Amino acid sequence: EAGVVQSPRYKIIEKKQPVAFWCNPISGHNTLYWxxxxxxxxxxxxxxxxxxxxxxxxxxxxxxFSAERLKGVDSTLKIQPAELGDSAVYLCASSFGGAGNEQFFGPGTRLTVL
Amino acid sequence: QQPVQSPQAVILREGEDAVINCSSSKALYSVHWYRQKHGEAPVFLMILLKGGEQKGHEKISASFNEKKQQSSLYLTASQLSYSGTYFCGTGGAGGSNYKLTFGKGTLLTVNP
Known part of the structure; x- marks a missing residue:
């Protein structure tokens, strides 16, 4: 079973630039987290x-920050404009069903804002 | 309210045991435990739910004291692969039970 896929893995941008992260959750998982x-x-x-x-x-x-999850599958997280303090790892996770179920995390996108 | 983990770091020799604690100031519905290696995704270890239900890996054991709002993760006969940062995530009672609040983590290093 494929895991949670994220891209890009690394992103370096200058402050005030826009950036977007993409996430493809595990098939069948209705809940998605950023x-x-x-x-x-x-x-x-x-x-x-x-x-x-x-x-x-x-x-x-x-x-x-803005996010969308069209058709209830893939999701995109956007930052516009980016600030220095936004440098971090952005993780996407997915789960099936309720609060008692495990979340499966993707590898993350490491963002560096210069 | 962020749960408090202790210890912050622990160093073991292969084969030794360790206990990692997680304490919250609010009523809990669930406690989730994850391990994260450097540069990698957090990996699920265990969920403990109010009422006693547990889900997780067979080789991992943990406890959940609902009254004290505390959980402990027990790592026995540690292996080199156990090294990493352990996070607890707590889910509150009622409508906030979907939202996990993670602690700052406990760095576990297992040496040969």
């Missing part, structure tokens, strides 16, 4: 989707 992970820290939830619907985006900085 996390941000700073160095030496645990993942922090940015947004959670149930199928196409963003059911928890309370932690997403909506002035510069």
């Amino acid at each position: 996390y941000l992970q700073n160095l030496g820290q645990g993942p922090e939830l940015l947004i959670r989707y149930e199928n196409e619907e963003a059911v928890d985006d309370s932690q997403l900085p909506k002035d510069r």
